[in-house]
Amino acid sequence: MKPRAFDYVRPDTAAEAIDLLAQHGEDARIMAGGQSLMAILNLRMSETKVIIDIGGHEDFKGIKVAGGYLEVGASVTQNELLSWPELAKTAPLLAKAMPWVGHFQTRNRGTVCGSLSHADPSSEIPLSLATLGGEVVLRSKRGERVLAAEEFQTGMLSTAREADEMMVAARFPIAPNLRRAAFREVARRHGDFAILALAAVADDDKSVRLGIGGLADRPVATRIDTTSKAAIAEALGTLAWELEGSDDIHATARYRRDLLRRLGPIVIEEAIACAA
Numbered sequence: 001m002k003p004r005a006f007d008y009v010r011p012d013t014a015a016e017a018i019d020l021l022a023q024h025g026e027d028a029r030i031m032a033g034g035q036s037l038m039a040i041l042n043l044r045m046s047e048t049k050v051i052i053d054i055g056g057h058e059d060f061k062g063i064k065v066a067g068g069y070l071e072v073g074a075s076v077t078q079n080e081l082l083s084w085p086e087l088a089k090t091a092p093l094l095a096k097a098m099p100w101v102g103h104f105q106t107r108n109r110g111t112v113c114g115s116l117s118h119a120d121p122s123s124e125i126p127l128s129l130a131t132l133g134g135e136v137v138l139r140s141k142r143g144e145r146v147l148a149a150e151e152f153q154t155g156m157l158s159t160a161r162e163a164d165e166m167m168v169a170a171r172f173p174i175a176p177n178l179r180r181a182a183f184r185e186v187a188r189r190h191g192d193f194a195i196l197a198l199a200a201v202a203d204d205d206k207s208v209r210l211g212i213g214g215l216a217d218r219p220v221a222t223r224i225d226t227t228s229k230a231a232i233a234e235a236l237g238t239l240a241w242e243l244e245g246s247d248d249i250h251a252t253a254r255y256r257r258d259l260l261r262r263l264g265p266i267v268i269e270e271a272i273a274c275a276a
């Protein structure tokens with residue numbers, strides 16, 4: 001299918017992009033990499049009348065370390081972050097999760113903030129943000145607000161972003177105790193969305209922070225007692241039932257819960273075994 005007719009605007013500055021959002025509200029959408037938005041438009045799942053293209057915009061570029069966070073600007077592509085030389089040392093979980101995001105070609109255009117804004121429950125970047133306890137920065141003409149990952153993503157393809165707000169940056173915590181990290185996912189083919197994705201951070205001697213993507217309608221991060229194998233198995237069993245999941249064309253909820261129980265101990269052990 002082809003998209004409905006829309007106006008295309010390429011703002012010169014960040015301020016102009018925010019002005020356009022304020023002016024058009026629900027009728028407008030930011031386009032970052034277009035890797036998800038174009039599909040949404042082609043399938044006519046959106047009535048968008050104005051596309052505000054910030055792809056590659058210099059005002060939103062920038063990967064910086066500040067205030068205990070790795071801060072990634074709105075037009076930083078997934079491959080730009082992956083090829084940032086400090087990534088593995090600064091944010092090992094992201095370095096392990098990012099190669100699973102789509103394909104080299106989609107990562108060349110797809111952005112980190114675009115993936116967070118799109119809010120697919122199986123996506124690796126929202127899962128990493130939730131597991132690390134990160135936050136996003138939203139800007140509008142009314143000012144700026146910072147939302148924690150769990151406040152931002154409210155469900156499948158749904159977020160707490162207001163129509164006049166733009167995500168200007170994502171902040172991933174980088175404290176030294178977050179460096180023992182592991183990531184695993186199961187998908188039909190590498191590059192497909194995950195049937196189940198797991199991220200683990202061994203930030204404590206007696207427990208691990210585990211993130212689960214692809215089971216609930218959003219990524220879920222929780223603490224797992226790691227004092228014994230039995231404790232891990234019990235926690236994962238309880239979690240599988242709590243998150244429940246649902247069937248879709250890719251897999252049944254039962255299969256996803258089973259993956260959590262089987263893959264969970266592996267990813268947790270991997271995180272614990274990492275050198276700090």
Ligand SMILES: Cc1cc2nc3c(=O)[nH]c(=O)nc-3n(C[C@H](O)[C@H](O)[C@H](O)COP(=O)(O)OP(=O)(O)OC[C@H]3O[C@@H](n4cnc5c(N)ncnc54)[C@H](O)[C@@H]3O)c2cc1C
Nearest residue numbers: 030032033034035036037102110111114115117123167192
């Ligand atoms: C073949 C293929 C395979 C893929 N596989 C995966 C995969 O395995 N894992 C995965 O996670 N993703 C996958 N994707 C999706 C890809 O990662 C997208 O890049 C990502 O979901 C959206 O990023 P984008 O920059 O392209 O955003 P866009 O497509 O431009 O935008 C997506 C949505 O976010 C909004 N948006 C974007 N940026 C902002 C912003 N700064 N502020 C406010 N709203 C904003 C847009 O308005 C739109 O609603 C795949 C895509 C393709 C085409």
